[in-house]
Amino acid sequence: MARIISYMNRFVIVAAAASALLACSAQAQIQQVALPYALDALEPEIDNATMNFHYGTHYATYVNNTLAALKNATDSGVRLPVATSNLTALISSIKRLPSPLNTTIRNQGGGAWNHALYFKHLTPPGSPATQSTAISAPLRDAINANFGSVDNMTAALSAAAGKVFGSGWAWLCYTGNSSADLAITTTPNQDNPLMGQLPGAPAVSAAGCTPILGIDVWEHAYYLKHGPKRPAYLESFWKVLNWQQVSKNYDSAVQGLELDLSEAAPRALEAPSKAVSAGSSSSGSAGFGAMAAAAAALLAVV
Amino acid sequence: MASGRVINLARFLGRAAEPAAAAQSSALQYSTVGGVAAYKLPDLPYDHSALEPVISGEIMELHHKKHHAAYVTNLNKALEEYADAESNKDLQKMISLQSAINFNGGGHINHDIFWTNLCPEKDAAPPSGELLAAIEAKWGSLEKFTATFSAKTAAVQGSGWGWLGLNKETKALEIATCANQDPLAAKGLVPLLGIDVWEHAYYLQYKNVRPDYLKAIWKVVNWENVAQRYKAAKA
Numbered sequence: 001m002a003r004i005i006s007y008m009n010r011f012v013i014v015a016a017a018a019s020a021l022l023a024c025s026a027q028a029q030i031q032q033v034a035l036p037y038a039l040d041a042l043e044p045e046i047d048n049a050t051m052n053f054h055y056g057t058h059y060a061t062y063v064n065n066t067l068a069a070l071k072n073a074t075d076s077g078v079r080l081p082v083a084t085s086n087l088t089a090l091i092s093s094i095k096r097l098p099s100p101l102n103t104t105i106r107n108q109g110g111g112a113w114n115h116a117l118y119f120k121h122l123t124p125p126g127s128p129a130t131q132s133t134a135i136s137a138p139l140r141d142a143i144n145a146n147f148g149s150v151d152n153m154t155a156a157l158s159a160a161a162g163k164v165f166g167s168g169w170a171w172l173c174y175t176g177n178s179s180a181d182l183a184i185t186t187t188p189n190q191d192n193p194l195m196g197q198l199p200g201a202p203a204v205s206a207a208g209c210t211p212i213l214g215i216d217v218w219e220h221a222y223y224l225k226h227g228p229k230r231p232a233y234l235e236s237f238w239k240v241l242n243w244q245q246v247s248k249n250y251d252s253a254v255q256g257l258e259l260d261l262s263e264a265a266p267r268a269l270e271a272p273s274k275a276v277s278a279g280s281s282s283s284g285s286a287g288f289g290a291m292a293a294a295a296a297a298l299l300a301v302v
Numbered sequence: 303m304a305s306g307r308v309i310n311l312a313r314f315l316g317r318a319a320e321p322a323a324a325a326q327s328s329a330l331q332y333s334t335v336g337g338v339a340a341y342k343l344p345d346l347p348y349d350h351s352a353l354e355p356v357i358s359g360e361i362m363e364l365h366h367k368k369h370h371a372a373y374v375t376n377l378n379k380a381l382e383e384y385a386d387a388e389s390n391k392d393l394q395k396m397i398s399l400q401s402a403i404n405f406n407g408g409g410h411i412n413h414d415i416f417w418t419n420l421c422p423e424k425d426a427a428p429p430s431g432e433l434l435a436a437i438e439a440k441w442g443s444l445e446k447f448t449a450t451f452s453a454k455t456a457a458v459q460g461s462g463w464g465w466l467g468l469n470k471e472t473k474a475l476e477i478a479t480c481a482n483q484d485p486l487a488a489k490g491l492v493p494l495l496g497i498d499v500w501e502h503a504y505y506l507q508y509k510n511v512r513p514d515y516l517k518a519i520w521k522v523v524n525w526e527n528v529a530q531r532y533k534a535a536k537a
Binding site for chain 2: 053057058061107165166167168188189190218219220223224227228
């Protein structure tokens with residue numbers, strides 16, 4: 001009986017993925033963010049070799065491991081409080097995920113989310129988006145109100161990034177707190193402020209805030225080019241930061257929308273109580289990437 | 303003896319002064335410069351290129367002369383500031399220096415052990431005698447031990463270490479992992495063999511394939527050193 005049900009579940013998943021593929025307009029599963037620049041386009045600030053490994057291997061592995069864990073969970077009939085296609089919702093709801101999925105989503109899903117934000121807000125050095133003139137007026141006002149100036153903020157964020165001991169990230173976050181709506185915080189490993197204050201984890205200042213700018217300080221982010229010299233990497237980072245994207249991230253955060261970590265248009269945060277199975281999400285991008293992902297989902301479940 | 307400013311590093315790291323931990327850290331070399339104790343970066347017992355092809359000379363140079371050296375420098379700086387704060391009765395400052403002492407002190411202790419745990423491949427021999435017997439009693443065989451150790455160590459999230467340690471209470475061997483530079487002594491184990499899995503330990507050569515590094519490193523483990531530590535820990 002269980003086998004018949006599981007076969008039927010597979011049929012449903014396959015049918016859902018097939019219709020997603022045919023529809024060509026659904027984002028059936030989490031995928032890597034598509035880069036609007038070539039992997040060598042950030043030279044000389046971030047080298048081609050690092051981009052190849054960082055985007056092509058590290059980030060890809062986080063995404064694949066996340067997908068595998070979610071597939072395992074849904075195949076085993078685990079009911080999740082959020083859609084498996086919604087990485088932001090999974091990260092934000094991590095305390096409500098069952099064990100051991102919660103640990104895998106923390107480490108692998110966190111990795112997938114963090115690297116999506118990171119790669120999406122990089123851009124070739126010298127491009128207009130890297131100039132501080134590309135900062136939107138609302139974001140500039142918020143930065144000035146919270147830190148005095150853009151230079152003060154970048155110095156403070158670099159300092160925080162320099163102090164991270166071991167692997168982790170430094171973040172500029174939107175707190176939603178009208179008197180101080182931007183904050184700088186750091187998290188270890190692939191933790192993310194959206195996860196909130198996790199039990200047993202070191203205290204995260206501004207836990208629960210929404211990152212709009214993230215600096216990866218795992219050694220793999222810089223070691224091939226800079227060896228141990230993290231400060232040199234941090235200097236390069238600011239030369240390839242896409243302030244337009246950071247401004248968009250701020251704008252989304254202020255409006256309570258999920259950050260656009262794909263080519264999809266931002267969508268409102270899903271109601272957390274809806275339990276949705278894989279492959280049935282609404283809205284999404286109509287890009288080649290989405291079709292490829294849907295095809296991969298189809299191949300993965302049969 | 304310096305003017306009372308020599309600080310026992312093991313006690314410093316906030317743990318009860320376990321005899322083994324104290325013995326470990328008192329084995330760390332230091333000199334007194336102008337009355338203040340300063341820990342010293344130890345020399346490697348072999349050339350930087352001696353662990354090739356398992357660990358490249360480039361990695362060994364950076365790891366020893368940059369990473370470990372930085373832990374020593376930053377440790378000494380933090381200890382000096384701590385001594386000043388202590389003499390000024392500035393408790394707030396003393397507390398604020400704790401994490402720098404933990405990180406850098408742990409880094410110094412761990413790497414000091416690590417360099418001695420390794421040797422050129424041609425000088426490496428598998429464990430024998432009491433140590434081998436204890437390993438076989440616990441894990442069945444050396445191969446099962448190394449496989450278990452490698453699997454647990456590969457699974458360390460982010461930066462950290464895999465350890466073979468001796469439980470002082472039970473006198474049993476145990477495998478444990480620690481995050482960042484947290485010293486193994488905090489888990490009640492005497493460190494016998496440590497494998498560094500911070501990315502700087504392997505990335506230039508093995509990239510993200512930590513399991514390959516963990517498979518290869520067994521060729522350069524100095525089991526004689528591990529056996530000496532085992533004997534001393536049991537005493």
